[in-house]
Amino acid sequence: MENDRLAARASNLLSYIAVDYGDSVDDDRILDTDLYRLQQHHATQALELVRQLPDKPGRSALESSIGALQEAIGRRDDADAVRRRANEIADRLAALYQMQRSPTQSLPAANLAAPLFQQRCARCHGSWGQGGGAVPDLRDATRMASFSLYDLYNTLDPTVDTVHSNRVDGDLDSRQRWALAVTAAALAVKNQLPPSADLAERYPALVGLPGMAVTRPVELPTDARNALMWWRGHPHLVRSLEHPLARAEGLLLLAETDYRGGDNAGAYHKLMLAYREGYQPLQQSIELRDRVLYRQLQAQWKKLRREVISAAPNTDVIASIQNLRTLLARARARLEPMPGSSISYLWATLLFVLALALGLSLWWGLRWRKRSRL
Structure with missing residues (x-):
């Protein structure tokens, strides 16, 4: 859809501002005039793209925010402040226009796209992602932490990003682009040891989707940032750390995005995945631990399914999804070991x-x- 493409292009430009502005300005001084002018151009383009999107409550505020970003760049504001502002606008844009920023299926392993990386990317980025000249080093953890996996995925879509030629990414499908995004992310943590498993318990949203796909490590506390950098480069090794009910909650968020955008079939598919892959494996355990909660969950799943099938109003479906996610969060808490049990x-x-x-x-x-x- 044209609106999806416009929103993705605007998000892509905002991502480049967040990542590259710090290399163009430091302490109110312009370090690279050409790069600085490019940041200004990116902001102008992003504003033009947003103005082409359908008018809805929140778009004027979005335009004002991009205008404020332009002023911040013109004043040569602090790089961290500009980065945060650009990322916040990108996230608001995604929420307002219901952008699909996470895959429905599990992220592929990095080695799945390793041959593709050598065929399509190594010519410019080097066999190990070392880059050179104007080509960035994909092993630079500081730079890569400023990208979400979705940001990396977005750079591989020729309808969104013009950096790569059609020869590189013109014939790639969505699965291959996600695999290449994971491969690129893995280069920054190559040969590093995995983070402590207890971090997955402290930051459960980061070991599953959509959190792993949409979160930018740079915005997190140090321990969570380092953990996410490793997790997103090794998603096939992290799946066992994701709580099934967290998987269900993540899929329900994606279902809500689809339903808001009018894709009822996509919403129903994600709803059923959430039920089969997240809830059903723990269904009996929940019933044994809390029969009342189990009955509430069963009723809410059935209610939501009926609403999606019958194309109920958005407000009804969104409220049902939120209620179901609340019940799932309670179920996760009930399945935890009882206090003092150890x-x-x-x-x-x-x-x-x-x-x-x-x-x-x-x-x-x-x-x-x-x-x-x-």
Whole structure:
């Protein structure tokens, strides 16, 4: 669709501003005049693209925000401030126009696109992503942290980005573009050890979709940033860390995006994936732990399915999705170990050991007495 393409192009330009502005300006000084002018041009283009999108509540505020971004670039504001402003506008643009920024299926492993990278990308970027000259180094973790996986994916669509020629990406399908985005992300963490598994429990949204696809590591705390950099470069190794109910919640978010955009079939497909891949594997466990919550979930799944099939008003479906996500979050909490259960287990083990030791000592004492009588 033309509106999707316009929104994706605007998002792409905002991403380049967020990533490259810091190389053009430092401490109110222009470091690279050509690059600085390019940032100004990107902002102008982004504003023109947004003005071509359908008018709806929120678009005028979006235009004003891009205008403020232009002024910040003109004042040569701090690079971090400009980066945050550009990324915030891109996220608001995606929400307002219901952009599909995450794949429905699991992200492919980086090695799936390794041969494709050598065929299409190595000529400019180098066999190991080292770049050179005007071509950026894909191993530069600082630079790569400013891109989300979706930002990288967007650069591989010739209808959105003109950096690559049709020879490079003109015939790639969506799955291949996501695979190349993962391959590029993996170069920045090559030979690094995986993060601690407990970080997946602290940041569950980052080990699944859409979080892994749309989050920019640079905006996160240091531990989460480093973890996401590794996780998104090795998604096939991270799947076991994603809680099934978190998978369901992520798919429901994507279903909501589709339904808002009028794609009822896409919304229904994601809804059923959320049920089969996220909820159904834990259905019995939820029933055993909390029968009332289980019944509420069953009823809400059926209600939402009926609404999507019957093309109910957006407000009804969105409210049902939000209610279902709330119930799923409660289910995740109910499936967590009960408070103090580990301590109780430890005490039970300790008492068992003490009882065993006491029994052995009594047995040995009786045996010793019998021997002493002989």
